[in-house]
Amino acid sequence: MAIxxxxxxxxxQAVSRFLNCIISAxxxxxxxYKTHLILICIQWLTVxxxxxxxxxxxxxYYRPYSLCWVPIExxxxxxxxxxxxxxxxxxxxxxxxIYIYFRIKYLHLNVxxxxxxxxxxxxxxxxxxxxxxxxxxxxxxxxxxxxxxxGIHVLYEIGIVSLTFTVAVEKVVTLLLDHDMRSxxxxxxxxxxxxxxxxx
Numbered sequence: 001m002a003i004x005x006x007x008x009x010x011x012x013q014a015v016s017r018f019l020n021c022i023i024s025a026x027x028x029x030x031x032x033y034k035t036h037l038i039l040i041c042i043q044w045l046t047v048x049x050x051x052x053x054x055x056x057x058x059x060x061y062y063r064p065y066s067l068c069w070v071p072i073e074x075x076x077x078x079x080x081x082x083x084x085x086x087x088x089x090x091x092x093x094x095x096x097x098i099y100i101y102f103r104i105k106y107l108h109l110n111v112x113x114x115x116x117x118x119x120x121x122x123x124x125x126x127x128x129x130x131x132x133x134x135x136x137x138x139x140x141x142x143x144x145x146x147x148x149x150x151g152i153h154v155l156y157e158i159g160i161v162s163l164t165f166t167v168a169v170e171k172v173v174t175l176l177l178d179h180d181m182r183s184x185x186x187x188x189x190x191x192x193x194x195x196x197x198x199x200x
Contacts, residue, residue: 004085005047006167007137011089012043014096021100050084053077075148078156082144086163090137097130129177133170140166 016036023030054060059074144159146152175181 004050004089005044007086007089008043008047008050011093011096012039014093015039018096018100022103053080078144079148082141082148082159086137086141090134090141093137094130094134101130132173132177136166136170136173 016039019030019035019039029035054077057077059077140163141159143155143162147155147159175185
């Protein structure tokens with residue numbers, strides 16, 4: 001459920017950006033606090049509902065002092081977990097960001113040619129960042145998908161770790177790709193390294 005919560009929170013952020021960038025031009029409600037509060041509630045409700053098929057069946061049970069994960073024997077549950085927790089939100093995130101990118105690019109084509117070059121470079125950088133993050137998401141699900149296709153048990157074990165690992169990698173890459181966040185972090189570490197000397 002934790003992975004679903006993280007990935008679906010990214011989906012909620014993508015929908016929020018879609019509302020702010022695209023829908024808000026026509027509809028004022030898209031930027032209201034109430035709209036985003038409803039979006040967050042829907043996201044958490046989805047995160048709580050998605051694992052219910054796994055929890056309500058008798059196939060999966062809690063084993064003390066063991067890793068809490070869907071056992072290998074239940075391929076249907078493993079497939080459902082990968083698709084519902086991971087692939088559907090990742091694909092929706094990618095589609096939303098690509099749509100936003102092309103919509104903004106189309107709007108910029110109507111602007112004078114002197115400002116197009118700078119905006120086009122920024123748009124390409126945004127698309128580049130989106131593709132990097134999507135590739136990271138996709139790589140995390142590959143071992144489990146390969147397990148579902150081939151049945152090789154080692155891939156299942158790698159898949160358990162890879163989903164969590166790629167979420168952590170995505171966080172680090174987001175910090176590296178975001179210029180503002182990177183500048184703030186560098187400034188913070190520079191200030192913490194400077195020793196304050198008092199006049200005697």
